[in-house]
Amino acid sequence: MTTFDFCERILDLLRGKQYSALQRYLDTLNPTDIAECMLDLQDEGDLEDKELLRLFRLMPKELASDTFAEMEPELQEKLIGGFSDKELGEVLEDMFLDDAVDVIEEMPASVVKRILKAVDAETRQAINQLLNYPEDSAGSLMTIEYVDLRPAMTVEEAFAHIREHGVDKETIYTCYIIGPTRKLLGAVSVRELLLAKPGTVLRDMMETNIISVSTMDDREEVANLFSHYGLTALPVVDKEKRLVGIVTVDDAIDVLQEEATEDMELMAAMLPSERPYLRSSTWELWKQRIPWLLILMVSATFTGMIITGFEQGLAANAALIAFIPMLMSTGGNCGSQSSVMVIRGLSLGEIEMADALRVLWKEFRVSVFCGLALAAAGFVKVLLIDGWLFRNPDITVGVAATVGLTLAFIAVVAKLVGGLLPMGAKKLGFDPAVMASPFITTIVDALSLLLYFTIASLLLGL
Amino acid sequence: MTTFDFCERILDLLRGKQYSALQRYLDTLNPTDIAECMLDLQDEGDLEDKELLRLFRLMPKELASDTFAEMEPELQEKLIGGFSDKELGEVLEDMFLDDAVDVIEEMPASVVKRILKAVDAETRQAINQLLNYPEDSAGSLMTIEYVDLRPAMTVEEAFAHIREHGVDKETIYTCYIIGPTRKLLGAVSVRELLLAKPGTVLRDMMETNIISVSTMDDREEVANLFSHYGLTALPVVDKEKRLVGIVTVDDAIDVLQEEATEDMELMAAMLPSERPYLRSSTWELWKQRIPWLLILMVSATFTGMIITGFEQGLAANAALIAFIPMLMSTGGNCGSQSSVMVIRGLSLGEIEMADALRVLWKEFRVSVFCGLALAAAGFVKVLLIDGWLFRNPDITVGVAATVGLTLAFIAVVAKLVGGLLPMGAKKLGFDPAVMASPFITTIVDALSLLLYFTIASLLLGL
Numbered sequence: 001m002t003t004f005d006f007c008e009r010i011l012d013l014l015r016g017k018q019y020s021a022l023q024r025y026l027d028t029l030n031p032t033d034i035a036e037c038m039l040d041l042q043d044e045g046d047l048e049d050k051e052l053l054r055l056f057r058l059m060p061k062e063l064a065s066d067t068f069a070e071m072e073p074e075l076q077e078k079l080i081g082g083f084s085d086k087e088l089g090e091v092l093e094d095m096f097l098d099d100a101v102d103v104i105e106e107m108p109a110s111v112v113k114r115i116l117k118a119v120d121a122e123t124r125q126a127i128n129q130l131l132n133y134p135e136d137s138a139g140s141l142m143t144i145e146y147v148d149l150r151p152a153m154t155v156e157e158a159f160a161h162i163r164e165h166g167v168d169k170e171t172i173y174t175c176y177i178i179g180p181t182r183k184l185l186g187a188v189s190v191r192e193l194l195l196a197k198p199g200t201v202l203r204d205m206m207e208t209n210i211i212s213v214s215t216m217d218d219r220e221e222v223a224n225l226f227s228h229y230g231l232t233a234l235p236v237v238d239k240e241k242r243l244v245g246i247v248t249v250d251d252a253i254d255v256l257q258e259e260a261t262e263d264m265e266l267m268a269a270m271l272p273s274e275r276p277y278l279r280s281s282t283w284e285l286w287k288q289r290i291p292w293l294l295i296l297m298v299s300a301t302f303t304g305m306i307i308t309g310f311e312q313g314l315a316a317n318a319a320l321i322a323f324i325p326m327l328m329s330t331g332g333n334c335g336s337q338s339s340v341m342v343i344r345g346l347s348l349g350e351i352e353m354a355d356a357l358r359v360l361w362k363e364f365r366v367s368v369f370c371g372l373a374l375a376a377a378g379f380v381k382v383l384l385i386d387g388w389l390f391r392n393p394d395i396t397v398g399v400a401a402t403v404g405l406t407l408a409f410i411a412v413v414a415k416l417v418g419g420l421l422p423m424g425a426k427k428l429g430f431d432p433a434v435m436a437s438p439f440i441t442t443i444v445d446a447l448s449l450l451l452y453f454t455i456a457s458l459l460l461g462l
Numbered sequence: 463m464t465t466f467d468f469c470e471r472i473l474d475l476l477r478g479k480q481y482s483a484l485q486r487y488l489d490t491l492n493p494t495d496i497a498e499c500m501l502d503l504q505d506e507g508d509l510e511d512k513e514l515l516r517l518f519r520l521m522p523k524e525l526a527s528d529t530f531a532e533m534e535p536e537l538q539e540k541l542i543g544g545f546s547d548k549e550l551g552e553v554l555e556d557m558f559l560d561d562a563v564d565v566i567e568e569m570p571a572s573v574v575k576r577i578l579k580a581v582d583a584e585t586r587q588a589i590n591q592l593l594n595y596p597e598d599s600a601g602s603l604m605t606i607e608y609v610d611l612r613p614a615m616t617v618e619e620a621f622a623h624i625r626e627h628g629v630d631k632e633t634i635y636t637c638y639i640i641g642p643t644r645k646l647l648g649a650v651s652v653r654e655l656l657l658a659k660p661g662t663v664l665r666d667m668m669e670t671n672i673i674s675v676s677t678m679d680d681r682e683e684v685a686n687l688f689s690h691y692g693l694t695a696l697p698v699v700d701k702e703k704r705l706v707g708i709v710t711v712d713d714a715i716d717v718l719q720e721e722a723t724e725d726m727e728l729m730a731a732m733l734p735s736e737r738p739y740l741r742s743s744t745w746e747l748w749k750q751r752i753p754w755l756l757i758l759m760v761s762a763t764f765t766g767m768i769i770t771g772f773e774q775g776l777a778a779n780a781a782l783i784a785f786i787p788m789l790m791s792t793g794g795n796c797g798s799q800s801s802v803m804v805i806r807g808l809s810l811g812e813i814e815m816a817d818a819l820r821v822l823w824k825e826f827r828v829s830v831f832c833g834l835a836l837a838a839a840g841f842v843k844v845l846l847i848d849g850w851l852f853r854n855p856d857i858t859v860g861v862a863a864t865v866g867l868t869l870a871f872i873a874v875v876a877k878l879v880g881g882l883l884p885m886g887a888k889k890l891g892f893d894p895a896v897m898a899s900p901f902i903t904t905i906v907d908a909l910s911l912l913l914y915f916t917i918a919s920l921l922l923g924l
Contacts, residue, residue: 028670028671030671030673030691032691032692159656163657166656173635191628191634194621194625194628194634195625195628208490209491209492211492227715227719229494230494230712231712232694232712250694253692253714253718256722257689257722260718260719260722260726261806264722264729264802264806265803267726267729268729268799268803269795269798270802270803276807276810277803277812277821278807278812278820278821282831285803285824285828286831286832286835289796289799289828290832290835292795293795293799293836293873294839296792296795297792297869298847300791301788301843301847301848303784303787304784304785304787305784307784307787308781308852308854311780311781311783318777319770321769321776321786322765322767322769322770324769324786324787325762325765325907325911326759326762326763326766328787328790329790329907330755330759332791332794333731333755337730337732337755340727340732341727341730341739342739344726345738350739350740351739355740362740362744362747365744366744366747366748366751369744369748370748370751370752373748373752377756377759377760378759381759381760385760385763386763386766392770407759441791445787445791449787
């Protein structure tokens with residue numbers, strides 16, 4: 001909402017060529033807001049590429065780099081196209097290294113080449129190192145800009161070191177203490193340093209029992225550690241326990257949000273996407289949605305086959321047809337309730353693979369009680385609403401009993417399938433969320449129909 | 463995993479009455495881990511209530527309070543039952559106020575009374591103030607333990623203030639600068655203070671354009687600000703813009719995680735729960751799941767009625783029955799794809815109410831292309847697989863065309879319903895996620911069947 005107000009002001013000042021007023025105004029704004037405003041103005045055609053570049057160049061260096069880091073890749077690419085090589089190098093070098101790597105990962109090869117040529121040798125080497133880590137690893141998430149101290153330093157020396165080297169570190173509030181081979185020995189917070197006597201030696205005050213992760217750890221697990229322990233930074237070490245980088249809490253939050261979105265998309269039978277909904281084109285949304293729609297349509301051939309197999313019996317007991325959708329959707333709901341809880345539990349680390357039997361047993365008990373309640377309610381509902389209220393003479397006690405009994409069995413089967421399949425997927429190395437709606441629905445649908453027709457055969461002689 | 467190792471060690475030392483060794487060992491551990499270990503040991507019956515209390519009392523005061531804050535409410539209540547009033551007061555006063563309030567909110571009235579009597583007058587007043595804010599507000603999320611500075615202070619004086627008062631503030635890294643009536647004037651980070659000259663006056667260096675929230679703001683929106691702007695703390699002000707508290711990033715992460723879980727549960731037709739899956743009893747899980755199962759079972763009466771209405775026509779064209787499940791589940795999938803994206807977008811603040819028309823138009827375009835693809839694939843699939851491969855003579859080109867055409871219309875209708883209903887819910891003040899699966903499924907199911915039978919009547923004379 002407020003984005004609009006200051007966005008209009010920016011445009012007014014730019015159009016009125018009041019550059020020095022605009023410069024002062026930009027300096028009071030937040031980089032995230034400026035980046036959003038630039039994108040909005042471009043989207044609405046209010047800001048030409050030339051004007052975008054002018055606006056960007058009006059910002060003080062640090063603000064410009066921070067704003068650049070917050071932009072959507074399209075806008076970054078546009079700006080890079082307008083930058084001189086010198087300008088490009090400066091912007092990238094002013095950014096935190098992990099942000100610079102995030103930019104590079106989204107650019108086409110030709111732009112990457114230009115960027116790597118434009119930055120200085122040291123930055124280039126660091127970028128290349130970070131680019132080498134797999135996309136979902138702690139290594140790709142970390143930054144190498146942190147404060148490292150030595151165990152023999154005093155608090156006073158530590159502060160001198162922070163004052164000298166802290167300017168372009170991503171966080172200075174947790175400092176890491178390393179040995180001669182860069183082995184991680186401990187950590188000390190600026191808070192502890194501030195409250196300690198200036199002469200205290202770090203070795204005597206540092207926390208040695210610190211949580212660290214390895215460069216190859218999965219980034220979702222790393223982000224979960226932040227949430228679990230309430231951390232603001234986490235050191236990343238290599239195989240020899242040498243400190244190579246840190247992950248900061250802002251990046252961890254982004255991972256947690258992205259992973260939750262991804263899980264939701266997978267559960268709703270979509271391929272995950274990284275772009276916000278309103279910024280995705282029709283074509284991108286279509287590509288994200290159509291594969292599972294087609295797969296699930298074709299896999300429903302099974303349910304069709306089962307119905308075709310019982311076609312004659314159904315024609316003779318036409319009243320049974322009307323309950324097929326209700327039974328299948330109840331099965332689907334039961335299954336997705338269980339699968340969603342298990343998938344979320346696995347994501348949050350609340351459920352581990354070793355808990356498979358506990359999950360099975362819990363789902364069995366819950367499903368029996370759900371089944372009993374559904375059976376009783378279903379039996380009464382079929383007799384009262386479908387039979388008596390709508391005066392349908394085909395609804396006999398036998399039909400009601402068939403529907404009720406089927407509901408009980410469906411609840412149990414659907415919940416067991418829904419609870420176990422995600423764990424099975426994880427065991428096999430797949431993302432548990434992929435198993436959620438799509439596969440479970442297909443399996444539960446087929447099983448629900450088979451249960452229905454089998455019970456109908458036994459009770460009604462279908 | 464490692465929880466087990468150190469948990470066993472704790473139990474060994476406790477059983478062996480090696481209390482001083484245990485005390486030293488506990489001091490190397492993390493409060494979150496100790497709290498988890500205590501819960502595990504109690505769950506497995508390895509730790510009696512008396513031993514739990516002894517273990518707790520062995521910890522140094524600060525660690526004990528931190529561990530207490532991390533515990534599940536059951537365990538906290540058990541410990542409180544064993545505490546003397548003096549002990550209770552000390553533990554609560556050592557905790558951060560927002561954590562203490564979190565504890566109190568979970569306790570039965572009698573325990574709350576005892577707690578409020580046990581703490582000192584100042585803490586009692588502060589707790590009562592925080593307890594007054596609505597559960598989902600920024601006020602209930604904030605802590606009142608922050609560092610406040612005055613604009614006339616120098617950097618040197620600021621450090622002196624932090625050293626004196628910072629010990630029991632939840633964060634010292636962002637300090638807030640307030641005027642004579644506590645009006646929020648600006649903020650300064652410890653990083654900036656460290657890098658500034660000792661004589662600099664805060665007025666001249668403070669950031670005045672700061673993001674703040676109001677006590678009554680929704681906690682999900684507050685948490686989203688952390689993620690959007692990459693914050694680590696956020697000031698909370700009252701109606702007169704006076705500073706009353708701060709929200710810290712660890713609490714914001716918890717909110718984001720809880721809200722994502724809640725959305726997933728609602729989307730999967732469950733009532734939200736706050737307890738982790740494995741800690742929920744069968745009865746709790748049942749209560750969470752059965753309401754929607756029953757409601758949706760009964761609401762499926764509509765689909766049953768529609769089928770019953772076309773019963774005679776279906777008996778004459780039995781081949782059409784086999785496609786009912788596939789058509790309904792395709793409708794459900796199309797609808798939930800759209801609704802999940804819109805709900806998540808609303809949660810993350812990426813979609814606002816003003817975007818309703820853009821969403822409608824986007825969903826329309828995507829749904830047309832999805833519909834066309836489904837129609838074409840469905841037509842071919844019915845003819846080839848159901849007709850030719852399974853040699854079913856009832857599958858005519860007319861049947862295939864009916865199914866294909868229905869798929870196209872279902873995709874459009876389902877995606878429009880799925881995209882708009884969550885926004886309608888938000889407009890009416892409901893949680894958009896409640897609209898997701900349950901309502902949308904019922905509406906889309908009924909519409910899908912009506913479309914199918916209407917198209918069949920037109921093409922096949924059903």
